[in-house]
Every structure is written in C-alpha cells, then in structure tokens.
Amino acid sequence: MYDFVQKARAKGQKANEFLEDQKQWMESYQWGKRSLGLVDFDDMLSYGNQLLEVKGILKKVCKQMEYMLVDEFQDLNKLQMQIIMALQKSKGNVTVVGDERQSIYGFRGAAPDHNFQVFLDHFVDGNDVGISNNKPVKPLLAFYKKKGIKESSFQSLDTNYRSKALLVDLGNLVMDTTNLDNKLLSRLRVSVTASPENKTNDRDTNSAFLWRFRDEFQEADSIARCVKHLITKGGYRGGEIAILMRNLRFGPLILTKNLQNALALQGIKYVVRGGQSLVSSRKWLGLANYLRAVCLKEDSEAMKSCIEDFVAGVGPATLKRISDLEGSVAKEFFTNERSAEDSRPVIVGFEQCLDFAIKTLVVKGKTRQSLQEFLEQVYNLRGQIGKSSLSEFICSVYDTIKPFYIIPTTERNDNSNDNNNSAKKDENLSAEIQNLDFHKDFLVSILKGFSTFTADSSHPDQSLSENVENTDEYHFNCVSIDSTSIATRPVILSFVAHLSMLSDSSLTNDIGPPDQSDSQSGTSNVHNDARDTVIISTIHQAKGLEWPVVFLPLFIESLIPRLPTQASLQLSNDPYQNTNPDIIKAKLHHHFEEEKRLAYVAITRAKEKVFISYPHTTKDACFLPRSGFGFGFRNGNPMFASSKAVVDFDYYEDVLCGNDGAEPFSLNHTILSRFIPQNLRANGGKISEYGDLHFVKF
Numbered sequence: 001m002y003d004f005v006q007k008a009r010a011k012g013q014k015a016n017e018f019l020e021d022q023k024q025w026m027e028s029y030q031w032g033k034r035s036l037g038l039v040d041f042d043d044m045l046s047y048g049n050q051l052l053e054v055k056g057i058l059k060k061v062c063k064q065m066e067y068m069l070v071d072e073f074q075d076l077n078k079l080q081m082q083i084i085m086a087l088q089k090s091k092g093n094v095t096v097v098g099d100e101r102q103s104i105y106g107f108r109g110a111a112p113d114h115n116f117q118v119f120l121d122h123f124v125d126g127n128d129v130g131i132s133n134n135k136p137v138k139p140l141l142a143f144y145k146k147k148g149i150k151e152s153s154f155q156s157l158d159t160n161y162r163s164k165a166l167l168v169d170l171g172n173l174v175m176d177t178t179n180l181d182n183k184l185l186s187r188l189r190v191s192v193t194a195s196p197e198n199k200t201n202d203r204d205t206n207s208a209f210l211w212r213f214r215d216e217f218q219e220a221d222s223i224a225r226c227v228k229h230l231i232t233k234g235g236y237r238g239g240e241i242a243i244l245m246r247n248l249r250f251g252p253l254i255l256t257k258n259l260q261n262a263l264a265l266q267g268i269k270y271v272v273r274g275g276q277s278l279v280s281s282r283k284w285l286g287l288a289n290y291l292r293a294v295c296l297k298e299d300s301e302a303m304k305s306c307i308e309d310f311v312a313g314v315g316p317a318t319l320k321r322i323s324d325l326e327g328s329v330a331k332e333f334f335t336n337e338r339s340a341e342d343s344r345p346v347i348v349g350f351e352q353c354l355d356f357a358i359k360t361l362v363v364k365g366k367t368r369q370s371l372q373e374f375l376e377q378v379y380n381l382r383g384q385i386g387k388s389s390l391s392e393f394i395c396s397v398y399d400t401i402k403p404f405y406i407i408p409t410t411e412r413n414d415n416s417n418d419n420n421n422s423a424k425k426d427e428n429l430s431a432e433i434q435n436l437d438f439h440k441d442f443l444v445s446i447l448k449g450f451s452t453f454t455a456d457s458s459h460p461d462q463s464l465s466e467n468v469e470n471t472d473e474y475h476f477n478c479v480s481i482d483s484t485s486i487a488t489r490p491v492i493l494s495f496v497a498h499l500s501m502l503s504d505s506s507l508t509n510d511i512g513p514p515d516q517s518d519s520q521s522g523t524s525n526v527h528n529d530a531r532d533t534v535i536i537s538t539i540h541q542a543k544g545l546e547w548p549v550v551f552l553p554l555f556i557e558s559l560i561p562r563l564p565t566q567a568s569l570q571l572s573n574d575p576y577q578n579t580n581p582d583i584i585k586a587k588l589h590h591h592f593e594e595e596k597r598l599a600y601v602a603i604t605r606a607k608e609k610v611f612i613s614y615p616h617t618t619k620d621a622c623f624l625p626r627s628g629f630g631f632g633f634r635n636g637n638p639m640f641a642s643s644k645a646v647v648d649f650d651y652y653e654d655v656l657c658g659n660d661g662a663e664p665f666s667l668n669h670t671i672l673s674r675f676i677p678q679n680l681r682a683n684g685g686k687i688s689e690y691g692d693l694h695f696v697k698f
C-alpha cells in the first residue's frame, strides 16, 4: 500500500485519478498516519510545496537565497521539480547537475527526460554563465541554437576523475548498450573518459574482475577472505571497501546473511546500511558484543566495547591503561609458562591484560571491583558453553546485561574521568529500554527466526528456522573456549551476525569520525571508527559515494536485473492494454534500461577495483557474460572487451571461474530478448504467474 501511495504521490496523481479501491487505500493510509501523528517523506515535500503557495512565504524563502544548485537532477520527481520551479527566482539563478545514466529512481517517480525538458524550457535564458573549462554539450547546442541559448549555459562533465580507466571503460560498455529512445536525453549524453592520471596508472590492469563461484556460501567466504587479504596485505582499510547489493533482503530471505557470517568469521568489522532494520537499538549491538566477548576470548574489541557499555565508570582512558599492559603480560607469560627454548611469539588479548590489571592493582577501588565482577560474569557464562542450549545460553547473556539497561544513571557508580562519557551512554541506553519492549520473549522470537548454515556444516542449506526445536536443542560441543576447535563458534557468530543485522541502524549511528581524545591518547576505538569498517549497502544507498574497492556479489538474474513484476511494469487495469505487445515491450524496455543504469551506478562507485561475482548453482545465471554488457569468460578467464582484467590473487585461484570455454558476446545483441528467460518467452502477450512474481510473456 505504501509503495502504491508513494508512487502515486511522486507522480503527482490526484485523488480523482484513482480507481475506487485505490482511493480507499489512500484514505486508510492517510487516516493511519494522521491518527499516529506522523508525517512521511512525501508529506514533507507536498506540505512544503503547499506552504510555498501561502501568501508571502515564497517571497520570504526566495529572499534567503541568491542561487540554487541542484545535484542528482535526474532523480527529481515531479513534486520536487515543482518545488524547484516555485523557488526559481530569476532565470540564471538555478544550476543543475545531472546524469541520465544514473537515473535509478524511476520506481519513485523520477523522470529525467521531463526534468531536463523543464529545465531547458524554463530556466535557461542564454546568459553566458561559463564556470569551467569543460566543453559544452555540442549536439544539444546545435539543437537549441535557434532558441538563442549560449554555449556556456551548458557544461559537459565528461572526465571521470574517480575511477581507473578500465572501470570507466566498463561503465561505458554497460551504457553503450543502452538504447536511448528519448531524443533529449541522447543529445545530453556525453562520452566519459578517464582522467590522464587514471589512464596511466599501472594498477589499472588489475582493476576489474568477474568471478563465478560454486554457490553463495563460497562466494561469501571468498569475498570475506579477499577483503581480509586487501586489508592485511593490500594496504586498504576496511572503510575503503564496500560490498554493494541490489537488495539486502528478498522477501523473507536475508541476502546479506552469508556475507555477514563470513565477515564475522574473518574478524572483519562491517556495517549494513540501507537494510530494513527490525530493531533500531544500540542494545542489540551491546548484546552482540557481549556474546562475542563471552564466546571469543580473543575478541578484544568486543570486550572493550562491553566494558564501555556495561561497566560503570570505565571509558577509553582506563581501557587504554589496561591495553598498555600487553608487554608486561607477555613478559610474565614467558617467565612463568614457557621454557627457554620456546621462542614462538605470544599474542596477548585484552582479557589477559584486564586480568593482569586486576591482579596487580593497576586499577583500583570501585573500578577494580566493577571490572572484577564483569570478568566473573563472563567466566560464569563461558562455563555454560557445552552445557546449555543456544537459546538458554543467549537468554543467560541477556539476563546478565539487562540490569545495565534499566538501572537509571544516577544510581550507577561513576568514579573516574570517564564519567561524562559513560553517563551519556547510560542515558541513551535507558531511554532506549523505555521506548522498546526489550524482553526475553522478543529475544527468543529472534532466535527462533534465526537460521544458520553452520549448525551442521555437512548440510549447508539446512535451515534451522524450518524446525525451531533444532536451534533450541542444538548443544554446544565446545567444552573450552580455549580449545582450538571452532565447532560451536560459528553457531554463536552466526547468531551475532544475525543480531547485528537486526541492529544495523544503531551500528550505522555509531560510526563516525574517530574521537579527538582517542586519537590523542592513541586509543583505537575500532568499533566507532568508520575508517576501519567495511560497508555493506544497497546500490541505491551508495549513490553519489565512492570507495577504492567495491564488491558486487549476487550479480544474478532476478536480483540485477530484477525481473519485472506486474507492479514494476505499471500495467494498468485495462486488460486490452496489458496484452498489447507494443506497450508491454516498451515497458519492459524501460524496466531493463533502469536495471542497467543501476549496474552502471554500482560499477562506477569504485575508484580502483571492482569485483563482480555470482554463484553458479542458483537457477539464475549471471546475465553479464551473455548480455550486451560486453564482458564474459574466455578459456575460463574473466575478460572484458579489452581482456585486461587479470586476477591478481593467486590465493584465489581455486575459487575463480571454471573452464567453460569461450562464451562470446555481442554488443549488438538485442538486450531485451536476452534478459527474458527462454522458458518465459512466448507468443502473445499474456501475463503469467510464476511463484510470487508476475512475469510477462511476449
């Protein structure tokens, strides 16, 4: 319903244009909003627009601004365009920047052709407003010359300073196959070239990769290993890497789940953006950290975060003092537990430092007491591993941290320099507990919805959610956390990954530039450091952003390009129109053009490397190699038009594309017919239902 309302409003549809049942939807949606006292995003636009009609307001607003600059102009819908029109003070005060290739908000009513047309008709007055040395858009000028528009009213931005030349080529290949049926847009299009600097860089030859994997588990695992490799050996930081996907969910399927598990198992910090967050709360992150701290003794960062969250009066300064004991702990270990001949290095985790700090009175008084109590709780919970079921165990962890969320700040002992910091945090946490019904039943319901592939690695597809009891009955085998066996850890980590996805927005909120005091004191507060956090995001959310390295997993038909649904084709209720092959063809064309632009946006987010991948076993194949996108496999090697892409990780030889011989491609191929799976192609123009999706036969 929301989807319908959103689209209708974005298109500026009026009530009298709706059918009877659509009117009812609209009314009940409005009623629901009003009764809850809510204003949605479109309301902000339409109320804003209405406000401008109130006498005096428009004048007042316009007085405040001399010039207007509109970025991402192609994405404006009609309502937004109306606002721009209203705010236009005089010709020449509006500058718009847009790229028709990046128009990916058609589903929200974006109408680039309409926007550019309106701009040319209403805003351009022929004033010479030359602002750069870029070339004007020649073809467009020829067309508009007779209207008296001067050349410098248009500037073409045709140099890509962001990406390596091969990535620019790849983007162009994708777009070259786009058939523009709109004259204005085709006149506006300029061909993009890489900047001279990006053309000459040696690394360019290793910038684009196409991977095919056995299945989505192998894909996720390999991406996580590759990310790790890039961070540990390639000199990249986590925050320089993004994993972009068409959808983070697909119906009930959580598409990022495998990736999250794989990243968690590699110890890579990540944040999921753009997903539908079921629970937006920091407390879920707190629970996830506590689980990690209990289950993974070596996860120092999780333990530090827990202490910050759950131990009163301890903040970054105290944590740093404790971390600094690393050397002393190692020395003690060598003296007491190692023979003189054993020269293996020793890795000291934060927990050992904490234990040492308590023993040697490096921390004193109430802080020491609180830290000791915290450690004892952790040890107690660890003792349960191997004895209780997953749900019992997680509920015990929850019971342990629950009091920290409900004890008011004033009753907490704040006894160090970190008081302010921790008091503020406590305040946030207790505000959250009041707002959300955070109780055990809810936790258990999440647990019941949790399915993991790690419970029985011999059956990677086993979904524990099919049988809740399975999860509940699953007992940990791992008797000691120190054991090298990881038999139970994946289960817990899977759950942690699952949980952190539920709390993705709270994680996102936590990410920010490193705290000044932290960098001065040398403390690394990794959890709050965006620079070390890999981003998992939707392609739509990545718009306008860039990363040195971009992974594009699950590049499979049905995700990208998404197959058209009845709704996406916006078929009308008129049965004649729905069976008219020309109309259907035109709408399909429109649908897939937008999907290709999405691929273009995804590819052009990368500055240095892009890894496009897809699992082989799914029913849906990757459409890239056989589409007009201009790249595919030859003799088992991924190739683009220039054959320049060479995979540079020997490490990954085993997981790279299989030998499927040449798979030729043709730039001239009719994209449309290639996109529609063979079995769905038929004569006539009937719509058939296929599972939940409606496919169109033509």
Ligand SMILES: Nc1ncnc2c1ncn2[C@@H]1O[C@H](COP(=O)(O)OP(=O)(O)OP(=O)(O)O)[C@@H](O)[C@H]1O
Binding pocket: 099, 102, 160, 161, 162, 543, 544, 545, 546, 604
């Ligand atoms: N003249 C220039 N010289 C060097 N680098 C530049 C120049 N202009 C832009 N860049 C760099 O190129 C990258 C892309 O620039 P910017 O984000 O402004 O482009 P954009 O057209 O808005 O991109 P998109 O619309 O695809 O998101 C940035 O890293 C920016 O610093």
